Amino acid sequence: MTVLSTYAVGTERYFGLGPVPQPGVELLLHPLGTDELADLLPESGGDPDALTAGRKRIELTPEDRRMARPLPPLFPEHVGDALVSGFMMTHNVKVDAATPDQPTWFFKGLGDRLKLSGEPLAVPGDAVAVCEEAEIVLVYVGDATTGRPRYAGHTFGNDLTDIGRFKQHNGHLSYAKLCDAAISPSLHLGPPPTAVTGRTTIERDGSLAWEGSFTTGTDALHYDLDAITETLFSYTSLHHPGRVHYVYIGADRSSFHGGHTMTHGDRITLDFQSHAVQLTNSVTWTGR
Incomplete structure (x- = not known):
């Protein structure tokens, strides 16, 4: 590819x-x-x-x-021409009786929320419990004439999330997602992969604090990816010529589910081993 x-x-x-x-x-x-x-x-x-x-x-x-x-892949000249968003609870391991027909969509911010490997990831100063989320990121570009987003390729990223805030009140998902997101600079020109495997390591003060494996890819999704993205981009409020959309499509279990409590300065490495992509970022608690 x-x-x-x-x-x-x-x-x-x-x-x-x-x-x-x-x-x-x-x-x-x-x-x-x-x-x-x-x-x-x-x-x-x-x-x-x-x-x-x-x-x-x-x-x-x-x-x-x-x-x-x-x-970041296809990054526009102006950060306001890039929109970062995603779907939650998309994976089979997270499905339950309350799973809706269309997954919840969330907004993370504009292009300045995207950070590359080596750059710190900021979370709000009052974040409750933060976790990494190793994900495929779909990249779309608004058609020059109609503005409707067209798929351009995919990459990989870390959808950093204040999962603690969401657990306290699931109506606060929109606030829980207002953290920075890591992204690989490499755009893969082809359909999203069916299977992605990798490993997460988290270091604290130079020592290993937590590690675990992750699995993602379209085979791991509860939803048909084409169907949910078609529904999302049917909304004309998302149509704008040239606008670049970075859509995170959900994650496997994280360090939070493994019992790790992240703190300021923790260093996260997501190694997407099946696709030779690695992202390393430290986490920084900031003001809102």
Whole structure:
């Protein structure tokens, strides 16, 4: 599967195509100039030759890679043109008699809520009990004419959640989700995976505090993914040309379910081992 990654080098933006970039190897990048990848993808059909045609490639050695700052997939020029949201209670392990036909959808914020690996994840200062959520993230772009979101690809992320607030009052889900979210910079150009496996580790003061495995993917969902996203994006209030949507589609059990109580400074690593993606972020309690 082709993977597309975007970088800022100085004031210019570049993109790379190939496998998920790994540390210690060179980067082969193509300049974007004034173009937006969100516009180029539908025009090219995701064909690598069409995407790179007429663009002079640059090569960054492992040492030079420090100049390249990764960006969230298809990240727009203005953070207000990116909307971060998701579905909750989507996985089979969380289904019960009260499970609705359409899962609850929530809003996390605009593009500035997305953080890359190595950046801290902020939660409100009065958060009750915080947990990580290893998830697939679907990326959609509003059609240039109709504004209706169109699927562009998927990536992986950490939907940090104040699960304690939700447990105290399930009507407060909207507040529980107002935490930062981690995201991988690599966009996978293909359908969402049926199976994803990985491992979570949480460190405190340099020592292991908790670890466990996770499973996700469309096979783990109680819902038909096409059906629930079709319902979501049937609402015209979400239609806007060029707007980029990052939709987190739910998680397996977390460290909270394993008995871990997260505190300020805990360091979370989500290793999506089946897809060679790793995210590491510390958690920071802040003001609202």
